[in-house]
Amino acid sequence: MAAVTSLLDSISDIGRDPVRGGYSRPVFSAAETELRSWFTAEAQSRGLAVETDRNGILWAWWGEPQKGALVTGSHLDSVPGGGAFDGPLGIAAALAAVDVLKERGVQRNRSLAITVFPEEEGSRFGVACLGSRLLTGAIDPDTARNLRDDAGTTFADAARAAGLDPEHLGRDEDALARIGDFVELHVEQGRGLGEDGPAVAVGSSILGHGRWKLTVHGQGNHAGTTLMEDRADPMVAAAQIITAVQQTAAAQPGARATVGRIQAIPGGTNVIPSRVDLWLDARHEEDAVTARLVETIHGKAQKIAAFEGCSVTLAQESFSPTTSFDPALQRQLQLALPQAPVLVTGAGHDAGILAGHVPAGMIFVRNPSGISHSPEEYVEDADADYSATALADVLEDLL
Incomplete structure (x- = not known):
């Protein structure tokens, strides 16, 4: 054997x-x-x-x-x-x-x-x-x-x-x-x-668990010639959204939420991204709580993005109750x-x-x-x- x-x-x-x-x-x-x-x-x-x-x-x-x-x-x-x-x-x-x-x-x-x-x-x-x-x-x-x-x-x-x-x-x-x-x-x-x-x-x-894609849209531009006050930087918004994900999940007993993957477009070191994609994993034993958790995260993401002169969309990629x-x-x-x-x-x-x-x-x-x-x-x-x-x-x- x-x-x-x-x-x-x-x-x-x-x-x-x-x-x-x-x-x-x-x-x-x-x-x-x-x-x-x-x-x-x-x-x-x-x-x-x-x-x-x-x-x-x-x-x-x-x-x-x-x-x-x-x-x-x-x-x-x-x-x-x-x-x-x-x-x-x-x-x-x-x-x-x-x-x-x-x-x-x-x-x-x-x-x-x-x-x-x-x-x-x-x-x-x-x-x-x-x-x-x-x-x-x-x-x-x-x-x-x-x-x-x-x-x-x-x-x-x-x-x-x-x-x-x-x-x-x-x-x-x-x-x-x-x-x-x-x-x-x-x-x-x-x-x-x-x-x-x-x-x-x-x-x-x-x-119950699922995966969602948050896409933050901003204005791509030159990292050296664009003044800080003139930027609509989706990476800045994305960083704050990730923090909001952690805070939102921590406030809900039994919830788990993770951003384990992030992608900047076009991805150059000297380029302000035009778009940043975040992949969210969210879980809770009550499916209704998972849905509310994701809805709350989306709402906070929209406010964060707007403050930075950006916009954000949310798309569900999979969900298992x-x-x-x-x-x-x-x-x-x-x-x-x-x-x-x-x-x-x-x-x-x-x-x-x-x-x-x-x-x-x-x-x-x-x-x-x-x-x-x-x-x-x-x-x-x-x-x-x-x-x-x-x-x-x-x-x-x-x-």
């Missing part, structure tokens, strides 16, 4: 980011493509039949593809400069769990599949969980096809280069029907389990893992997208650093290897 740690070690050099540190593995990049090939080889070495569906989701089957199968999986793409465990831990644990089940001689009464979802992070095309959104019809295929990365490449072109037919993207009833239950194992991305807590927890829900996992499946996970506490997560996952269509649940693995989306993300070797046993316990019960 290959331990989870040895599986993760085997991909530890793929997609390393020499500038940011950690890993940068955007969807359909050379790194993510290499990881998909690695997964295919590992699955096939276990006798699993691997196929890619029309939305780019990988399926590795133990047994014949059939309706109502038990499905587990996660993703292999990463945020820029991400950690080693966000996504790959769930895939490595699923592969190792199959080894555990076979060693136990488990008798299946239905097929089991491991899935790899593309563009879970949304780091290349800006929409998180894009693969599961396409599968479930949560995003319009034309909208998805026309998404562009920073280089101007459309998702349609990237999908085509990866061997997919972009005309066939979209809700897949046959693939959805294959999922009888979906269980995603994932590194915990906060401090819910603490440094000395249990190794795993069972997920109960995902906070607060999602509760299937209660019956959650109880089964708790029975299989009686020592595991129940956790709410503030991070989005493919399981959250699927939860509106099929019974879905999650298992979280302890992260003593409490840090994620960063090279400092961490899982103890013993916990990583135990995660395969915990997942196998759950899958055996459900099988």
